[in-house]
Amino acid sequence: MVYAPIPVGALMTCFAVGYYLSQIDDASLGRFPGYRLSIYLYGISALVELLAEPMFMVAQYKLWFKTRVSVEGTAVIVRCVLTCALTVYGSRAVVTGSSVSEGSNNNTMGVLAFAIAQFVYGLLTLGGFLLAFWSKSTERRDLDRKRMAAAIKKRDGITTEDLSSSDDDGTVSMSALLPRRLTKVGKDGKVESFYFDKELLKLSRTLTSQSLLKHILTEGDKMMMAKFTMADAQGVYAFVLNYGSLIARILFQPMEETSRTLFSRLLSDIAPGSTVGNKDAKGEMTDNGTITPKTLTETQLGNLVLSRNLLLTIMKFHVLLGLVFIAFGTHYTATLIDLVVGSYWSTLTKAPQVLSLYCYYVPIMGLNGITEAVVQAVASEKELGVLSYWMIGFSAVFCSTGAFLMGTLGLGAEGIVLANCVNLIMRIVWSMWFLSGYYGRYIPISAGTSSLVVKESYGGILARFAYVPWQNILPxxxxxxxxxxxxxxxxxxxxxxxxxxxxxxxxxxxxxxxxxxxxxxxxxxxxxxxxxxxxxxxxxxxx
Missing domain, CATH: 1.20.5 (Single alpha-helices involved in coiled-coils or other helix-helix interfaces)
Known part of the structure; x- marks a missing residue:
């Protein structure tokens, strides 16, 4: 299955490269040095990175986190240093005698610096994984054992058979990385031969469709910017996105991943559709085909209350962090940009205004991340399917809002930030509504008891929110x-x-x-x- 992304990704890359090459005009070629070559380099880089995908997935399965961090970390550092070096070189290599005013943004490398660095990143990623897998391969192990056995025989005149043993020491065969037909014995005793397991292929299609939908919601802003705005506004938004999303990459992403794992462990046995581990807690089938309420154990109750309080605490943290950005970030963006990157971006572009607006977007982004992480941790497969349909609706609202703000009102980069705010607020409200229903399934049986029972109805839509004290997230x-x-x-x-x-x-x-x-x-x-x-x-x- 890990080879499936290679042909699919290669086809998508060819379409993408062909599309962007067809959109190039003479004005763009004159304004952006190396524009056409940059597109080719990005396409080739994507293909090279796709070739490393099987090794990346095997490393994930083998829990070789150190290998992944070493390879990707080295590649990222080299890409950053190379991008910086080429950009500085381009800024100093402006043609002598050209009329370049002070504070201009001319650079002989332009986007080509990023394309070259990305191409080198792809090569280092592929080469790094190949070297890492060779160092952990059975072929390398057997070669080392043969060399060691030969050295011992030469020194002592004896042969050590133990050195050539084939015990499983966590290595992987390099030949096993190549695709080949698989076989398995079915329940009827017949041997089946195939390249893709049917159940795994079905699951992969479902997950891929959800990933594409989330990718559109995540990257749709860039697509819409390319459709409705000029290159200047796209550059401002890219500038703001890179600086503004630092807090998301550094703080929000690790917190979301940790929360998803923690909530999954706390609530795995009381997730929708699951059974309770206690014999007395199991529901019984009635004559009309319904299930009687299930009583939770003390441990399950404790985990339920703990997870709810933990969710509210993390959400309150995001609210407080958002207040910091709003109160102390919105009116210092021009100062920051002027100090960090110079007067061109602080005075001649809308970057300060867009980054100020982005400060309002930060707490919304944090709340969406944590609520969706918890939803994914506790929702059943059916409920995740329902979420996919809601995501389609959110995507439609996002696209229409962005088109109106950028196309009709002409707000440019500010319009796409506002459209993202609308999109994430809707997703936050839906996640809170879902989690209210999840925790609302369990209510006290009677006063003075700590047991909970499953609740089948919640009342009205707004009443459902009352099952979780969301007001506790406010300072x-x-x-x-x-x-x-x-x-x-x-x-x-x-x-x-x-x-x-x-x-x-x-x-x-x-x-x-x-x-x-x-x-x-x-x-x-x-x-x-x-x-x-x-x-x-x-x-x-x-x-």
Whole structure:
């Protein structure tokens, strides 16, 4: 199955490369150096990376995480260094005598620097996995044993048979990586021969369709930017996306993966459609074909309450983090961009305005990530299928909203950020609605007892949300007030003091630092229980 992506991906790559080559005009070729060559390099890089996919999947199955980190880490570092070096070289190699004004963005390498670095990344990924697998292969092991046996025989004049034993030491044969027909004996005793197992192929199709749908929702913003905006707006959005998504890649992604694993372990035996491990807890079939409510054990009840409280704690963390970005990020984007990348991006583009709007998007992105991670951890296969249909609806709303904001209103990069906010807010509400129903299945049997029973109905749609105290994710009023005051204060200093001069920057940043310290002090005094809960989560993750 791991070879299936290679022909499919190769076909998609050829279509993509052909499409972009057909869209090139003379103006683009003159404006972007190496544009056509860059497209070819990206296509070839994709094909090379596809060839490494089987080894990547086997490494995942073998739990060779160190191998994966070493190969991918080395390739990423080289790609970053090479991109930086080529970009710097291109900025210094502007043709002498050309009329280049101060603060312009001319570069002789342009996008070609990124394409070359990506091509090298693909080669290093494929070569790194080949070397890693050769070092762990049975062929390499047998060769080393033969050499060792020959050395011992030459030294002592004896042959050591033990060195050529074929015990399973976690290695893998290089020849086993090549595709071949498989055989298995069926229930009737007949031997079947095939390339793809039918059940596995069916499951792969389902997962692939869901992955494509999520990919469209994730990457659809770039597709829509290419459709409705000019190259300048696309560049601004790419700039903002790379800087703005740092917090998502560094903090949100590991937290989502950890939460998905943790919730799966806590709630695996009380997920929808599962049976309870206690004999007395099993439901019984009635005459009309329905199942009587199932009583949960004390352990299951504890895990259920723990998971709900854990979910609310993590969501509150995202809300507080979002308040930090909104209060202290929205009015410092121009200052940050001016200090990091220069006056071109801070004054001649809309990057500061778009990045300010992106600060509102950060908490929405965090809440969506954690809620969907929990949904995937506890939902049944049927419920995940229902989620796919909802995702199609969310995708349609996202596309129509983006087309209206960018095409009709002409908001450009700001419009796509707003469309993403609308999309993720809908997904958050759906996930909260689903999780309300999940936890709402279990209600107290009677006052004073800790047992729960399965609940079949929830009342109205809005009433369903009442089964989880979602209001607990909101900070205390004092915290909201201090962040609101900080937002107003930083807005006033940006407007009255400005950020263009060095002194202006120092005063503006100094006021923000003081406001941040005060806000964190209020959080520390008002949210002591929340901070203890976060500390407990960190300790649990380390264990």
């Amino acid at each position: 205390r009023p004092a915290v909201l007030v201090v962040f609101g005051a900080a937002y107003v204060l930083t807005a006033m200093t940006e407007q009255w003091i400005g950020w263009q001069g060095l002194i202006n920057k120092a005063v503006h940043l100094g006021i923000g630092v003081v406001a941040f310290v005060v806000a964190m002090g209020v959080v520390f005094l008002s949210e002591k229980q929340f901070l203890r809960d976060i500390q407990g989560i960190v300790r649990q993750r380390r264990r």
